[in-house]
Amino acid sequence: MKKIAVMTSGGDAPGMNAAVRAVVRKSIYHGLEVYGVHRGFLGLLNDDIKPMNLSSVADVIQRGGTVLRSARCEEFKEKDNQVKAAKILRDKGIEGIIVIGGDGSFRGAERLASQGIKAIGVPGTIDNDIPYTDYTIGFDTAVNTALDAINKTRDTATSHERTFVIEVMGRDCGDIALAAGLAGGAESILVPEIEYDIEEVCQRLRKGAQRGKLHSIILVAEGVASGFEVGEQIKQKTGFETRVIVLGHIQRGGTPSSFDRVLASKLAAKAVDLLIEGQSSKMVGIKENKIVNVDILNAIDAPKKFDKEMYDLAKVLSI
Template sequence: MKRIAVLTSGGDAPGMNAAIRSVVRTALASHLEIYGIYRGYSGLIEDDMVPMNSSSVSGIILRGGTILKTARCKEFFEEFYQKKGADILRKRGIDGLIVIGGDGSIQGAEKLTNLGIPTVTMPGTIDNDMHGTDETIGHDTAVNAVVSAVSRIRDTASAHNRAAIVEVMGRFAGNIALDAGLACGAEYILVPEVPFSREKLARSLKLQMEAGRTNSIIICAEGADDGRALGDWLKERTDIDICTTILGFIQRGGQPTARDGQLASILGAASVRALLDGETGALVGTKQGKVIILPYAEAKKIKEPFREQLYNLAVMLGAAQNDGDVRETGL
């Protein structure tokens, strides 16, 4: 193997730049040529790539986003464009491709592997919901962004005797809401994995405020409910002053935490070594703190279950003392 390439695909995540840096410098230390592909699979099918050197990644480790840009490429679901991408890589003399992204990015990498292009993928998504790995690059930063925002929101909610809804990302997985909610002491955590009752929430919230609370934080994953609609409904039902904040892309940007910078650096280097060791069609992730390499087919079968014990702990430490469990049914 003499020449490899790297791309970032799907949603951006803090730590992707650290991962790119690690890939580039590990490749150079291994006497490989390294190319960067712009805009993910969209850039690949347009042959938008450049050679990279050590200075190409100088000073990027603490930057959010991705210097290689990213995109969601619908065309790459079509066989014609998959073959076109593989042909471009062969034409460029690329012996292996490293993909940084989520489950959708793995699908594209798997198609290229099936066409004879060695690929490995490292997990990069703030939702921490990828198959086959315990951790994904960007999740820790997103959680810390939510915790920081909630600390500010709680101050102003307390000043006005308000309840506050904080809507966070998580259309299909509530990991950001759960991890951030437990860390910041949210009274209520709403996640798509656990159906909840608006009526129970309204009753519990009213009891909390009548008992003398000066504020109450409801962290709501976007897949659990619409934050603004929920806020309007609760205000009408309880007559409690409620403010709603939708954090949105604040969770995706900004300097990665130390954990995400470390994780990205470790997985970036491991990805290059995996290609050099002949691995292909594999996810380079983590399990119980150790780097693991799993074939895509095997990784697909491994889906982390919802962390029921952690959720139950958050409920107990939150508003549970006043009928704070707002679940429709037990888990």
Template sequence: MGVLAIQKIGVLTSGGDAPGMNAAIRAVVRTAIYHGLEVVGIRRGYAGLLDGDFRPMPIESVGDIIQRGGTCLFTARCKEFMTEEGQRRGYERLVEAGIEGLVVLGGDGSFRGAKRLSELGIPTVGVPCTIDNDIGACDANIGFDTAVQTVIQAIDKIRDTATSHERTYVIEVMGRHAGHIALAAGLAGGAESVLIPEVPFNLEDVVAKLQRGVARGKKHSIIVVAEGAARAVDVGHYIEEKTGFDTRVTVLGHVQRGGAPTASDRVLASRLGAFAVELLLKGETAVMAATQNGALVAVPFDEVFAAVRQPAQELCELAEILSN
């Protein structure tokens, strides 16, 4: 496709925040300005779109944000935008503002809203941003690497005190429907067991593994639990009841969403943010900017929605082997 004569684009962040969103916003703004475009930031996601919460984004507006977690455009969830009336009003807001293309940073729900705006007539490109890493059809999601690093830092610190006190620690991480954080962090952190929603587990097996470890002289253990698999407090109570081991529970919660993005997330966000602008200029719409095998690709939203990212069986098996 040839380059379109777009003059103004919008950018918004929607759904849960993820480290690297600011790096992606920076890339969108700087790439757009490089190509002679005007950029409008839409604050607070689709809620801000309906409210007309727009602001111009000159190049200086994205200075000194590449290293910051969260999103400078703020984010929110918007039930009203899920309705036909809300979507049409969002489209009208964009037309009134002269916005001819939209970059949406977020996950599955955010992309579904973007697809609807595309159907109404506004070209849209999505950029995958979620710490859960559950958006398929791409190598990785912006924010996942940083979240895993945050969990690893916590596991390393907890292991120090677990060793000192000869305790078992159960650590709950984010992942209501996806266990990618738990699996990666559990494997990298040397956890004795990793419990994720995608793989059936039996707490009796977890207890048996702990008891085998104690029998051979092991002084402490780490269990990593994805929040969608079980409540860490319940797992901890079960272990203590069945074994009598001194057991503690740590729920990491939203600390996993914050913090400065890793170099990997900053590079990925910069590549995808810039590529999203280039896709709009080429006339693409209803697609996600992504990497596949390291190469930049445009993936139609329908393919993204159909793709389910499952934990790699190889990693599940490796975590089990190395934890024995």
């Protein structure tokens, strides 16, 4: 292995730049040449590939987003394009690639692998929806962004004795809602993994109000319902004034937290090690606080386990 490439793909996540930086510097440390593919698989098909050196990743570690940019690429599902992409890489002498992204990106990586390019996946997505890794790059930052919104809402909630509904990201995975909700002391947390009972939510609100609770915050993962819907339901059932916040894409931004930068650095370094060892079709991850790797196909197909114990704890603590 003498030349490798790195790309970011799918939704961006804070810490992706720390991962790109680690790939580049670790590669150079081991004497590899490293190339950056811009705009994910779309850029790969368009040969938007540039050599990277130490300076390419100077002063990027603290930046949100991804300096390599990202894009969707439906065309990459076609076999012809996969063959073409592998050829583009091979023509440059690039034997391996590190793909930073979510499960869609890993599918792309696997397709490259099946065309003879050694491919390693690094889990980068704020949703934390990848199995076989306890954390994905970007999750910690996103949760802290959601938590900051809860902190701010709390200030005004306490002053006014109102009910707030905060919609956070998470289509299939409620981890952002769960972590931010537990950390923020939310009254109820609605996640896609557990069916919710609006009546129970309202019951908790009513009990809290009777006890003199000054405010209530309901976290809703976007995969469950829109915040506005939930707010409307609560208002109709309880008569309580509700206010809705839709955090949206600000959860993808912001300077990455220390946790995400350290995780990104460790995972990316491991990915380089795997390529050097000649491995392919693997995803790196963190399991039980250790950097590990698994077959990338596992990471695509397996369902992510939901932390029911943490969910129950959040309920106990918000009595």
